[in-house]
Amino acid sequence: HVQLVESGGGSVQNGGSLRLSCAASGSSRYSQYCLAWFRQAPGKEREGVAHINNDFSTSYADSVQGRFTISRDNARNTLLLQMNSLKPEDTSVYYCAARFGYCTTTRSTDFITWGQGTQVTVS
Numbered sequence: 001h002v003q004l005v006e007s008g009g010g011s012v013q014n015g016g017s018l019r020l021s022c023a024a025s026g027s028s029r030y031s032q033y034c035l036a037w038f039r040q041a042p043g044k045e046r047e048g049v050a051h052i053n054n055d056f057s058t059s060y061a062d063s064v065q066g067r068f069t070i071s072r073d074n075a076r077n078t079l080l081l082q083m084n085s086l087k088p089e090d091t092s093v094y095y096c097a098a099r100f101g102y103c104t105t106t107r108s109t110d111f112i113t114w115g116q117g118t119q120v121t122v123s
Contacts, residue, residue, distance in 0.1 A: 002027040002113050004079075004096050009118030016086050016122070022079040022096030022115055031074040034103035036111060037081045039092035039120075048106030049094070050081065059106060064090075086122045093117040 008020040020037070024030050036051035050060045050070040058070055069082040079096050097111035 002030060002033065002098050004098060004113060004115035006094065006096050006115040006118040009094060009120045011121040011123065012086055014086065014088060014122060017082070017084045018086065018120060019083065020081040020094055020096075020118060020120075022081075024077040024079070024098065029100070030077045033098045033100055035070075035072055035079045036097045036099075036103065036106050037070060037079075038095045038097055038106070038108055038111075039090075040095070040117075041092040046095070046108045047092075048108065051103045051106040052079070053102050055102075059103075061106070083120070086120075088122045091120060091122050093119050 002024050003026045005023050012018055032054050034053050037049040038046050039049050040046040052058045052070045052072050067085045071080045095117045096115045098113040099111045
């Protein structure tokens, strides 16, 4: 059973960049997981940001396409989210999530393992 811990959140000015990390532990089959980033702003539903499969195929929400890049390092059991050209509407708590197998969508109900979240604030 994999455990996830996010880091790298913080405050940044409009147009700035941040890189989020998610460290995984507790599973020897990390490379077989689909990994994803979600975000949730106050009063809003949790939104899928991006996912990456074990074959390194990726998918992004339209709102972040071209600005965010998801990547994974299976040797280090790490998931990354590089966020560039940040906007105030990107302000949210960001969560990493994992599910065994292959993802075709980034839907929160498909994921059973979650990190604790990290705050990103853009002003």
